Amino acid sequence: MAKQRTLAILKPDCVRKGLIGEVIRRIQEAGFTIKAMKMTRLTKQTAGGFYAVHREKPFFDELTTFMSSGPCVPVVLEKENAIEDFRKLIGATNPANAEEGTIRRDFADSMGENIVHGSDSEENGRIEAAYFFAESELVANES
Numbered sequence: 001m002a003k004q005r006t007l008a009i010l011k012p013d014c015v016r017k018g019l020i021g022e023v024i025r026r027i028q029e030a031g032f033t034i035k036a037m038k039m040t041r042l043t044k045q046t047a048g049g050f051y052a053v054h055r056e057k058p059f060f061d062e063l064t065t066f067m068s069s070g071p072c073v074p075v076v077l078e079k080e081n082a083i084e085d086f087r088k089l090i091g092a093t094n095p096a097n098a099e100e101g102t103i104r105r106d107f108a109d110s111m112g113e114n115i116v117h118g119s120d121s122e123e124n125g126r127i128e129a130a131y132f133f134a135e136s137e138l139v140a141n142e143s
Protein backbone atom coordinates (compact mmCIF):
# COMPACT_ATOMS: atom_id res chain seq x y z
CA MET A 1 0.00 0.00 0.00
CA ALA A 2 1.20 3.50 -0.87
CA LYS A 3 2.32 5.89 1.81
CA GLN A 4 -0.23 8.42 2.90
CA ARG A 5 -0.01 11.66 4.87
CA THR A 6 -2.17 13.05 7.64
CA LEU A 7 -2.13 16.34 9.52
CA ALA A 8 -2.14 16.02 13.29
CA ILE A 9 -2.38 18.84 15.81
CA LEU A 10 -1.26 18.44 19.40
CA LYS A 11 -3.95 20.74 20.80
CA PRO A 12 -3.47 23.43 23.49
CA ASP A 13 -4.48 21.03 26.31
CA CYS A 14 -1.74 18.61 25.18
CA VAL A 15 0.84 21.40 25.33
CA ARG A 16 -0.44 22.73 28.72
CA LYS A 17 -0.32 19.26 30.27
CA GLY A 18 3.31 18.73 29.24
CA LEU A 19 2.36 15.82 27.00
CA ILE A 20 4.08 16.82 23.72
CA GLY A 21 6.88 14.30 24.26
CA GLU A 22 4.63 11.43 25.33
CA VAL A 23 2.21 11.90 22.43
CA ILE A 24 5.02 12.22 19.86
CA ARG A 25 6.61 9.06 21.35
CA ARG A 26 3.37 7.11 20.87
CA ILE A 27 2.98 8.43 17.31
CA GLN A 28 6.52 7.35 16.39
CA GLU A 29 6.14 4.01 18.16
CA ALA A 30 3.07 3.39 15.99
CA GLY A 31 5.24 3.71 12.88
CA PHE A 32 4.51 7.25 11.70
CA THR A 33 7.33 9.35 10.24
CA ILE A 34 7.36 13.07 11.08
CA LYS A 35 7.59 15.09 7.85
CA ALA A 36 7.01 18.59 9.30
CA MET A 37 6.42 20.01 12.77
CA LYS A 38 6.21 23.40 14.48
CA MET A 39 4.75 25.19 17.48
CA THR A 40 2.31 27.99 16.69
CA ARG A 41 -0.68 29.79 18.18
CA LEU A 42 -3.96 30.05 16.33
CA THR A 43 -6.16 33.11 16.69
CA LYS A 44 -9.89 32.60 17.11
CA GLN A 45 -10.20 33.54 13.45
CA THR A 46 -7.55 31.14 12.10
CA ALA A 47 -8.94 28.36 14.32
CA GLY A 48 -12.33 29.11 12.73
CA GLY A 49 -10.80 28.83 9.28
CA PHE A 50 -9.23 25.48 10.11
CA TYR A 51 -12.52 24.08 11.46
CA ALA A 52 -14.70 25.95 8.90
CA VAL A 53 -16.71 22.77 8.23
CA HIS A 54 -18.09 23.07 11.79
CA ARG A 55 -19.04 26.77 11.49
CA GLU A 56 -22.77 26.12 11.94
CA LYS A 57 -22.37 23.67 14.84
CA PRO A 58 -23.42 24.63 18.38
CA PHE A 59 -19.91 23.87 19.69
CA PHE A 60 -18.10 26.10 17.15
CA ASP A 61 -17.51 29.00 19.55
CA GLU A 62 -16.26 26.67 22.31
CA LEU A 63 -14.02 24.86 19.79
CA THR A 64 -12.39 28.02 18.39
CA THR A 65 -11.98 29.56 21.86
CA PHE A 66 -10.21 26.40 23.03
CA MET A 67 -8.05 26.00 19.92
CA SER A 68 -6.83 29.60 20.29
CA SER A 69 -6.30 29.36 24.06
CA GLY A 70 -2.58 28.56 23.85
CA PRO A 71 0.13 27.21 21.57
CA CYS A 72 -0.44 24.03 19.59
CA VAL A 73 1.84 21.74 17.59
CA PRO A 74 0.78 20.88 14.03
CA VAL A 75 2.61 17.85 12.62
CA VAL A 76 2.58 16.26 9.16
CA LEU A 77 2.84 12.48 9.49
CA GLU A 78 3.50 9.80 6.90
CA LYS A 79 2.77 6.08 6.93
CA GLU A 80 0.88 3.49 4.92
CA ASN A 81 -2.84 3.97 5.62
CA ALA A 82 -1.98 7.05 7.72
CA ILE A 83 -5.46 8.63 7.85
CA GLU A 84 -7.26 5.59 9.24
CA ASP A 85 -4.39 4.33 11.39
CA PHE A 86 -3.90 7.72 13.04
CA ARG A 87 -7.58 8.02 13.92
CA LYS A 88 -7.36 4.54 15.45
CA LEU A 89 -4.34 5.61 17.49
CA ILE A 90 -6.10 8.70 18.88
CA GLY A 91 -9.52 7.11 19.49
CA ALA A 92 -13.08 8.46 19.37
CA THR A 93 -13.83 12.21 19.54
CA ASN A 94 -15.38 11.76 22.97
CA PRO A 95 -12.67 10.26 25.20
CA ALA A 96 -15.34 8.45 27.22
CA ASN A 97 -16.08 6.38 24.09
CA ALA A 98 -12.45 5.97 23.01
CA GLU A 99 -10.93 2.49 23.13
CA GLU A 100 -8.49 1.62 25.88
CA GLY A 101 -4.89 2.43 25.05
CA THR A 102 -5.80 5.28 22.69
CA ILE A 103 -4.29 8.74 23.19
CA ARG A 104 -7.65 10.44 23.85
CA ARG A 105 -8.79 7.74 26.26
CA ASP A 106 -5.56 8.02 28.25
CA PHE A 107 -5.13 11.82 28.30
CA ALA A 108 -8.26 13.76 27.24
CA ASP A 109 -10.58 15.41 29.76
CA SER A 110 -13.64 15.95 27.57
CA MET A 111 -15.10 15.99 24.07
CA GLY A 112 -14.08 19.64 23.71
CA GLU A 113 -10.54 19.22 25.05
CA ASN A 114 -9.41 16.01 23.42
CA ILE A 115 -5.61 16.42 23.10
CA VAL A 116 -5.11 15.77 19.41
CA HIS A 117 -6.59 16.33 15.95
CA GLY A 118 -6.32 13.96 12.99
CA SER A 119 -7.41 14.56 9.37
CA ASP A 120 -10.50 12.63 8.26
CA SER A 121 -9.48 12.11 4.59
CA GLU A 122 -6.39 12.25 2.38
CA GLU A 123 -7.71 15.34 0.59
CA ASN A 124 -8.47 17.17 3.84
CA GLY A 125 -5.02 16.13 5.11
CA ARG A 126 -3.44 17.96 2.14
CA ILE A 127 -5.61 21.04 2.69
CA GLU A 128 -4.89 21.05 6.44
CA ALA A 129 -1.12 20.59 5.97
CA ALA A 130 -1.14 23.59 3.62
CA TYR A 131 -2.93 25.59 6.34
CA PHE A 132 0.16 25.35 8.55
CA PHE A 133 3.13 24.64 6.32
CA ALA A 134 4.58 26.33 3.23
CA GLU A 135 5.10 24.12 0.20
CA SER A 136 8.88 24.47 0.70
CA GLU A 137 8.63 23.04 4.23
CA LEU A 138 6.79 19.98 2.91
CA VAL A 139 8.68 19.38 -0.34
CA ALA A 140 12.05 19.81 1.39
CA ASN A 141 11.13 16.71 3.35
CA GLU A 142 10.27 14.39 0.46
CA SER A 143 12.19 11.13 0.73
Ligand code: ATP
Nearest residue numbers: 059062063092093111112113114116117118119120
Ligand atom coordinates in the same frame (compact mmCIF):
# COMPACT_ATOMS: atom_id res chain seq x y z
P1 ATP B 1 -10.71 16.51 15.16
O1 ATP B 1 -11.26 17.08 13.87
O2 ATP B 1 -10.28 17.59 16.13
O3 ATP B 1 -9.67 15.47 14.91
P2 ATP B 1 -12.84 14.65 15.30
O4 ATP B 1 -12.63 14.49 13.83
O5 ATP B 1 -12.75 13.44 16.14
O6 ATP B 1 -11.87 15.73 15.90
P3 ATP B 1 -15.02 16.44 14.67
O7 ATP B 1 -16.41 15.98 14.51
O8 ATP B 1 -14.23 16.80 13.47
O9 ATP B 1 -14.25 15.34 15.56
O10 ATP B 1 -15.05 17.69 15.68
C1 ATP B 1 -13.96 18.58 15.75
C2 ATP B 1 -13.70 18.92 17.20
O11 ATP B 1 -14.81 19.67 17.68
C3 ATP B 1 -13.59 17.72 18.13
O12 ATP B 1 -12.28 17.23 18.24
C4 ATP B 1 -14.03 18.30 19.46
O13 ATP B 1 -12.96 18.94 20.12
C5 ATP B 1 -15.04 19.35 19.04
N1 ATP B 1 -16.39 18.79 19.18
C6 ATP B 1 -17.03 17.95 18.33
N2 ATP B 1 -18.26 17.65 18.77
C7 ATP B 1 -18.40 18.34 19.93
C8 ATP B 1 -19.46 18.47 20.88
N3 ATP B 1 -20.62 17.82 20.72
N4 ATP B 1 -19.24 19.25 21.97
C9 ATP B 1 -18.07 19.91 22.14
N5 ATP B 1 -17.04 19.84 21.27
C10 ATP B 1 -17.19 19.07 20.18
Ligand code: MG
Nearest residue numbers: 117118119120
Ligand atom coordinates in the same frame (compact mmCIF):
# COMPACT_ATOMS: atom_id res chain seq x y z
MG1 MG C 1 -12.54 16.12 12.49
